[in-house]
Amino acid sequence: MQRRAFLGLSAAAASLAAAGAFGGWTLFGPSGQPLLLSARDDGDGNHYAVGYRLDGQRAFATPVNERCHDVVPHPALPMALFVGRRPSTESYLIDTRDGRLLQTLSSPAGRHFNGHAVFHKGGEWLYTTENDTTEPGRGVIGVYRLQGEQLLRDGEHSSHGVGPHQLLWMPDGETLVVANGGIRTEAESRVEMNLDAMQASLVLIRRDGSLVSQEYLADQQNSIRHLAVARDGTVVSGQQYMGDLHDQVPLLAIKRPGQPFQPFPLGETQRVAMNQYTASVAIHDELRLLALTAPRGNRFFIWDLDSAQVRLDVPLPDCAGVGAVAEGFVVTSGQGRCRLYDCRGEHIVTNALQLPAGLWDNHLRLA
Amino acid sequence: MLHKTLIASLLGLALVGCGQQDPQAKVSAALTDGVLLPAYSSWQEADRQLAANAEAFCAGSTDLSAARQAFLGAQSAWASLQPLLVGPLAEGNRAWQIQFWPDKKNLVQRQVEALLKNKPQLSADDLSNASVVVQGLTAYEYILFDPNLDLAQPEQKARYCPLLQAIGKHQQALAAQIVGEWQAKSGMAEQLKTFPNERYADANEAIAELLRVQVSALDGLKKKLGAPMGRQSKGIAQPYQAEAWRSAGSLANQGAALASAELLWHGSNRDGIQSLLGDDQADLAKRIDAAYQDTRQRLAALDSPLGELLEDNAGRTALNELYDSLNRLHRLQESELAKALDVQIGFNAHDGD
Numbered sequence: 001m002q003r004r005a006f007l008g009l010s011a012a013a014a015s016l017a018a019a020g021a022f023g024g025w026t027l028f029g030p031s032g033q034p035l036l037l038s039a040r041d042d043g044d045g046n047h048y049a050v051g052y053r054l055d056g057q058r059a060f061a062t063p064v065n066e067r068c069h070d071v072v073p074h075p076a077l078p079m080a081l082f083v084g085r086r087p088s089t090e091s092y093l094i095d096t097r098d099g100r101l102l103q104t105l106s107s108p109a110g111r112h113f114n115g116h117a118v119f120h121k122g123g124e125w126l127y128t129t130e131n132d133t134t135e136p137g138r139g140v141i142g143v144y145r146l147q148g149e150q151l152l153r154d155g156e157h158s159s160h161g162v163g164p165h166q167l168l169w170m171p172d173g174e175t176l177v178v179a180n181g182g183i184r185t186e187a188e189s190r191v192e193m194n195l196d197a198m199q200a201s202l203v204l205i206r207r208d209g210s211l212v213s214q215e216y217l218a219d220q221q222n223s224i225r226h227l228a229v230a231r232d233g234t235v236v237s238g239q240q241y242m243g244d245l246h247d248q249v250p251l252l253a254i255k256r257p258g259q260p261f262q263p264f265p266l267g268e269t270q271r272v273a274m275n276q277y278t279a280s281v282a283i284h285d286e287l288r289l290l291a292l293t294a295p296r297g298n299r300f301f302i303w304d305l306d307s308a309q310v311r312l313d314v315p316l317p318d319c320a321g322v323g324a325v326a327e328g329f330v331v332t333s334g335q336g337r338c339r340l341y342d343c344r345g346e347h348i349v350t351n352a353l354q355l356p357a358g359l360w361d362n363h364l365r366l367a
Numbered sequence: 368m369l370h371k372t373l374i375a376s377l378l379g380l381a382l383v384g385c386g387q388q389d390p391q392a393k394v395s396a397a398l399t400d401g402v403l404l405p406a407y408s409s410w411q412e413a414d415r416q417l418a419a420n421a422e423a424f425c426a427g428s429t430d431l432s433a434a435r436q437a438f439l440g441a442q443s444a445w446a447s448l449q450p451l452l453v454g455p456l457a458e459g460n461r462a463w464q465i466q467f468w469p470d471k472k473n474l475v476q477r478q479v480e481a482l483l484k485n486k487p488q489l490s491a492d493d494l495s496n497a498s499v500v501v502q503g504l505t506a507y508e509y510i511l512f513d514p515n516l517d518l519a520q521p522e523q524k525a526r527y528c529p530l531l532q533a534i535g536k537h538q539q540a541l542a543a544q545i546v547g548e549w550q551a552k553s554g555m556a557e558q559l560k561t562f563p564n565e566r567y568a569d570a571n572e573a574i575a576e577l578l579r580v581q582v583s584a585l586d587g588l589k590k591k592l593g594a595p596m597g598r599q600s601k602g603i604a605q606p607y608q609a610e611a612w613r614s615a616g617s618l619a620n621q622g623a624a625l626a627s628a629e630l631l632w633h634g635s636n637r638d639g640i641q642s643l644l645g646d647d648q649a650d651l652a653k654r655i656d657a658a659y660q661d662t663r664q665r666l667a668a669l670d671s672p673l674g675e676l677l678e679d680n681a682g683r684t685a686l687n688e689l690y691d692s693l694n695r696l697h698r699l700q701e702s703e704l705a706k707a708l709d710v711q712i713g714f715n716a717h718d719g720d
Binding site: 041043044069085086115165225240245246269272273275277279293295296297298299314315317318319320333334335336337339350352357358359361362 | 716
């Protein structure tokens with residue numbers, strides 16, 4: 001067991017070195033293709049944790065009890081946590097070589113997962129967003145320690161807000177950025193209880209749970225949900241607006257290094273096309289691009305991260321996860337085929353991937 | 368015997384040879400020419416008549432009843448498009464410019480009155496810059512049908528006519544633009560017929576999209592019925608939450624949308640989505656046929672407007688039965704048909720996080 005883990009670590013470390021940095025895009029597996037990790041359903045509504053090479057080769061499809069949301073690859077070992085979608089109390093630690101279920105991780109009593117987590121760069125600690133159902137909505141950052149192939153609950157911090165959703169590392173790998181969605185829900189429920197009293201916030205916290213900063217958007221019902229962090233520390237957030245369909249609210253926001261959190265300068269055509277709902281956000285560090293899926297508007301977007309100029313605005317029904325690869329972005333869909341958008345040239349080129357079509361859930365990770 | 372087999376295989380080969388298109392591409396193309404393009408063209412024609420009628424009515428050459436007829440034509444043509452909302456009209460919330468529903472706060476009345484107060488001599492440009500709430504058929508309906516207005520009064524007619532004319536022009540221009548985007552080179556019609564293209568990687572994606580909008584329109588019909596029936600408000604009827612309550616057009620709209628959904632299923636020449644089911648799925652096809660027939664007949668049997676049906680027990684019972692029938696039809700297509708066709712109609716849009 002120890003030997004296997006060691007080998008896994010060194011192999012992964014070698015490819016990490018080759019890629020320059022993890023959290024970026026290129027981690028090529030044995031077949032030379034990145035491994036796409038995602039939650040997926042079958043036509044009967046059963047849930048799976050899946051891994052596919054981008055050429056269509058299936059690495060694994062492991063049945064799991066509950067629907068998952070985000071996936072967190074371990075920074076060095078061939079394992080990933082498929083995080084339960086709220087209000088799930090289960091997450092699944094999976095061996096990404098063969099799909100073996102290493103552990104069904106249960107949240108402690110009075111807590112449920114909110115769909116997102118991150119491994120610390122050292123590989124020993126995992127942080128999750130959770131809901132305290134004894135004080136419904138109180139946001140919690142769950143802290144888990146990896147021992148062998150098991151994650152053990154070690155403690156928790158406050159998320160300094162209600163309904164924390166996605167969390168990511170800032171480039172130092174020690175500071176967490178957390179999207180407190182602001183929506184209070186109760187145990188075993190997804191029903192919003194506080195739409196008139198929502199307060200979403202973007203917070204930076206240290207690993208000991210202490211608060212570095214907390215910032216808000218102007219519109220009270222604008223839930224900050226998903227995040228992407230660039231290598232230079234730029235944070236982008238995608239919002240879901242709980243108010244009227246016709247209200248004009250910023251659905252993307254940005255916090256550039258040293259600047260306040262503020263709306264991303266979004267064209268009105270793009271904003272309206274999103275139907276008040278954004279899903280996954282991704283940043284391509286080398287190409288300085290920002291990508292977003294908007295499944296209610298059935299639309300996929302790419303912007304220049306620095307100039308905010310629109311690079312791509314295309315229909316993509318039920319688009320779901322998006323992640324950066326060397327060429328550009330990979331996007332999955334609940335309805336159609338997955339796409340690879342090659343963004344290296346002046347014109348973005350679309351390729352349909354030879355992956356199974358449809359039924360892909362909200363997020364993807366490339367490992 | 369050998370001879371027969373040989374002929375059969377040659378025939379098979381010949382069929383494969385001339386059938387360049389896969390079955391999905393054939394159905395998508397047939398529906399485009401036989402169902403979608405005709406429906407969009409009818410809508411464009413109805414909006415042309417609406418605009419012409421607004422001019423005639425305001426010039427005094429036709430009466431209020433003719434104006435209402437032209438409106439009902441446009442409203443029905445729009446309702447027919449509900450199960451066919453793929454492409455340009457489904458994007459950028461352009462549909463909001465046509466109809467504003469649900470209107471929980473009676474924004475239509477408030478915004479029409481506010482607009483005319485600010486701009487008594489309203490121009491088409493003023494309307495283009497105004498809120499979508501006042502640009503479409505719902506505002507037009509308010510003017511022609513609201514119980515508090517009476518366009519037989521000359522001063523009222525003079526007050527509202529600039530808005531009627533502007534909405535007519537706006538709808539006509541919007542329809543022309545959308546139909547133009549359908550018919551353009553590499554436009555929507557072509558994207559449903561030639562694969563791959565910038566929208567669809569293959570014909571399966573086009574079929575999935577057609578099935579998705581059809582299923583979501585059936586779901587929409589349930590919502591449009593369920594809201595006034597009080598299904599989201601503890602069973603207390605909400606007649607003013609009905610679509611087209613002013614013109615008492617709610618059930619006519621349901622009928623128009625249902626007919627389009629059924630046309631998508633059958634195709635104009637037995638070449639619709641149904642034709643993708645194999646012989647082993649004949650039972651499912653029969654059940655869907657029967658479900659359409661059941662919903663259609665229940666709807667046709669309702670002989671009073673929705674608002675009146677909500678007022679008594681017998682009416683409410685009939686509406687509940689219609690709702691249940693629609694629900695069966697919706698579920699059959701959403702789950703069993705999608706599965707039989709091996710088509711995914713997506714879930715992130717309405718079940719995301």
